[in-house]
Amino acid sequence: MIELDDVSYSYGGGELLSGISLTLQPGSFHFLTGPSGAGKTTFLKLCYGDLLPTAGRVSAFGQDVRDMGRDDIARLRRRVGVVHQDCEFLDHLSVEENVALPLTVSGRDTINEVANLSDLLSWVGLSAQARSLPPELSGGERQRAALARAVIMAPEIIIADEPTGNIDWEMSLRLLTLLVELNRMGKTIVIATHDLNLIRSAKAQVQARVLRIRDRQLQLAGADL
Amino acid sequence: MSVLGDIVGVARGDHQADRVVPPTGHTAWLTLFTSGAMAFLAVFALALSLATGRLATNWGNELARTATVRISAPAGQEDAQVRAAMQVLETTPGIAEVRVLTDEEQRALLEPWFGPDLPIEALPVPRMIEVIEDGDGYDSEGLRLRLTAEAPGAVLDDHTRWRRPLVSAASRLRTLGLLSILLIGAATAAMITLAANAALAANAQVIRVLRLVGARDVYIARAFVRRFTLRAVTGAAAGTVAGMAAIALLPSASTEGGFLTGLGFQGWHWLWPLVIPVLAAIVAFWATRTAAFRSLRELM
Numbered sequence: 001m002i003e004l005d006d007v008s009y010s011y012g013g014g015e016l017l018s019g020i021s022l023t024l025q026p027g028s029f030h031f032l033t034g035p036s037g038a039g040k041t042t043f044l045k046l047c048y049g050d051l052l053p054t055a056g057r058v059s060a061f062g063q064d065v066r067d068m069g070r071d072d073i074a075r076l077r078r079r080v081g082v083v084h085q086d087c088e089f090l091d092h093l094s095v096e097e098n099v100a101l102p103l104t105v106s107g108r109d110t111i112n113e114v115a116n117l118s119d120l121l122s123w124v125g126l127s128a129q130a131r132s133l134p135p136e137l138s139g140g141e142r143q144r145a146a147l148a149r150a151v152i153m154a155p156e157i158i159i160a161d162e163p164t165g166n167i168d169w170e171m172s173l174r175l176l177t178l179l180v181e182l183n184r185m186g187k188t189i190v191i192a193t194h195d196l197n198l199i200r201s202a203k204a205q206v207q208a209r210v211l212r213i214r215d216r217q218l219q220l221a222g223a224d225l
Numbered sequence: 226m227s228v229l230g231d232i233v234g235v236a237r238g239d240h241q242a243d244r245v246v247p248p249t250g251h252t253a254w255l256t257l258f259t260s261g262a263m264a265f266l267a268v269f270a271l272a273l274s275l276a277t278g279r280l281a282t283n284w285g286n287e288l289a290r291t292a293t294v295r296i297s298a299p300a301g302q303e304d305a306q307v308r309a310a311m312q313v314l315e316t317t318p319g320i321a322e323v324r325v326l327t328d329e330e331q332r333a334l335l336e337p338w339f340g341p342d343l344p345i346e347a348l349p350v351p352r353m354i355e356v357i358e359d360g361d362g363y364d365s366e367g368l369r370l371r372l373t374a375e376a377p378g379a380v381l382d383d384h385t386r387w388r389r390p391l392v393s394a395a396s397r398l399r400t401l402g403l404l405s406i407l408l409i410g411a412a413t414a415a416m417i418t419l420a421a422n423a424a425l426a427a428n429a430q431v432i433r434v435l436r437l438v439g440a441r442d443v444y445i446a447r448a449f450v451r452r453f454t455l456r457a458v459t460g461a462a463a464g465t466v467a468g469m470a471a472i473a474l475l476p477s478a479s480t481e482g483g484f485l486t487g488l489g490f491q492g493w494h495w496l497w498p499l500v501i502p503v504l505a506a507i508v509a510f511w512a513t514r515t516a517a518f519r520s521l522r523e524l525m
């Protein structure tokens with residue numbers, strides 16, 4: 001679905017990532033780990049076309065990201081649900097409107113979809129907060145709202161960048177459960193995290209592969225966890 | 226295709242899409258005010274162009290056509306001199322028609338100055354001959370010489386001499402009026418571009434989020450284009466109405482006002498200013514659209 005072939009990236013200084021190759025298979029569950037500043041966010045941005053590789057090739061759904069026009073990138077973002085590290089909400093719109101934003105901007109905000117919206121909000125446990133504004137939410141609620149927005153277009157891939165960054169353990173597990181449920185429905189999941197406990201609890205529920213960024217390279221971490 | 230979509234989008238409106246970009250009170254008012262002021266000015270520039278155009282045409286027509294010969298002679302010789310002058314005029318090539326003005330016509334000409342009860346027969350008023358030239362015109366210097374020889378009291382008064390510079394001044398004024406309208410249009414475009422850029426910059430984070438959730442550039446641009454076009458039209462409509470009212474309330478110039486035929490609109494020309502809000506809409510549409518796509522292209 002998403003394929004990286006010998007990809008390197010630099011923000012202008014030295015290379016942050018170099019020679020990375022990876023193929024994300026449909027239905028797979030990946031963790032991406034590494035110390036803060038290792039380049040996890042950068043790697044994920046390469047996957048959903050927010051950054052273009054400085055060398056190598058990224059292709060999504062069979063198309064080279066470099067060859068995509070701006071509208072193609074927009075369509076790619078509708079097929080890849082992303083939970084951004086800092087959520088990226090529109091603070092003047094309610095939680096409900098923020099969750100429905102991908103539908104709104106793609107002209108799919110129909111009655112049918114609106115019915116799904118309330119199901120989705122209750123699935124992530126935010127029915128009561130539907131009318132609140134994003135700044136009024138707690139950290140865990142924000143992350144769940146971001147997850148709801150990421151899945152509302154029924155994407156094939158869900159990328160979550162440190163979704164449990166600053167929320168308590170119980171809430172982290174709840175969020176993980178939601179992502180595992182999505183994976184069981186056949187979605188491809190990529191989660192960046194440096195929380196090893198989270199990875200351990202996930203491994204008890206699904207078959208997850210753990211990738212680690214170390215020395216600008218992507219390695220497969222295995223038995224050591 | 227998307228341009229048409231945008232035009233339809235602006236006309237139809239989209240409540241949900243309008244909410245996506247938060248309102249910016251400050252630029253809204255400035256845009257409204259500036260396009261209103263520009264429309265107000267455009268109404269006057271338009272009135273100036275139309276009035277001077279009218280003036281140039283009227284004067285040009287008369288100038289091409291008529292002259293008068295005035296004959297003041299001692300009482301006994303008057304009729305003889307009129308006859309002599311008529312003979313000269315009738316045999317001059319380039320003159321289509323000559324006619325001695327009747328007493329009634331002369332009285333009408335003098336009435337504004339001396340009142341209706343003027344005993345014209347008792348006064349030493351010069352006799353007037355109206356000369357209408359044909360397409361090619363006549364040689365006025367030659368005619369003048371011949372008139373002096375045949376009828377010493379005859380003076381040829383062709384209006385050409387003093388009207389020609391007025392006609393060219395009037396057509397120059399019309400050109401300047403049209404140029405002003407163009408400048409007003411360009412200034413409106415520049416102002417809207419600046420306002421749109423300010424709004425786009427103020428909403429950079431909103432635009433980024435919209436791109437991240439899969440909004441196409443046209444969708445984002447449309448939200449701004451719709452907003453600015455509506456503001457420009459509203460402001461321009463108000464400015465146009467105010468300008469038209471101001472012109473309607475100008476004291477009307479009467480026919481005696483002579484060549485000051487009045488800065489204003491006549492008849493169906495009152496419809497012309499209604500074009501201004503439409504032009505403002507077109508200018509705002511293109512300026513915002515161009516600004517939006519330019520700044521969107523700089524984003525990933």
Ligand SMILES: Nc1ncnc2c1ncn2[C@@H]1O[C@H](COP(=O)(O)OP(=O)(O)O)[C@@H](O)[C@H]1O
Pocket residue numbers: 011016034035036037038039040041042043
């Ligand atoms: N837009 C940017 N411009 C320049 N440097 C950046 C930018 N974004 C991130 N970096 C740098 O790249 C490195 C990796 O960042 P990031 O991918 O966010 O790491 P992680 O998500 O693993 O913490 C950091 O050193 C960060 O300072």
Ligand SMILES: [Mg+2]
Pocket residue numbers: 040041042085161162
């Ligand atoms: Mg990060």
